[in-house]
Amino acid sequence: MNNIDSIRKKKALSYGDIAKESGLTPTYIHLLAKGKRNNPSLDVMQKISQALGEKVEKVFKIN
Numbered sequence: 001m002n003n004i005d006s007i008r009k010k011k012a013l014s015y016g017d018i019a020k021e022s023g024l025t026p027t028y029i030h031l032l033a034k035g036k037r038n039n040p041s042l043d044v045m046q047k048i049s050q051a052l053g054e055k056v057e058k059v060f061k062i063n
Contacts, residue, residue: 001035001061002032002033002059002060002061003058003059003060003061004029004032004048004052004059005033007052007054007058007059008033008052011053014026015027015029015030015033017051018048018052020051021050021051022044022047022048022050022051023047024044024047024048029048032044032048040060042056045059045060
């Protein structure tokens with residue numbers, strides 16, 4: 001589970017905006033945000049968190 005969508009909406013960002021900053025595809029980010037893809041790598045989590053301007057721990061629920 002993650003907080004990609006809630007943070008994205010608060011900051012008025014699109015999946016495309018996050019993709020440009022992170023170097024990932026908008027589709028992959030969308031699938032992660034909706035829970036249709038699981039277990040992203042630490043590198044992916046860091047890229048998305050940085051693109052959102054938040055810490056990894058705030059964006060992703062890490063066990």
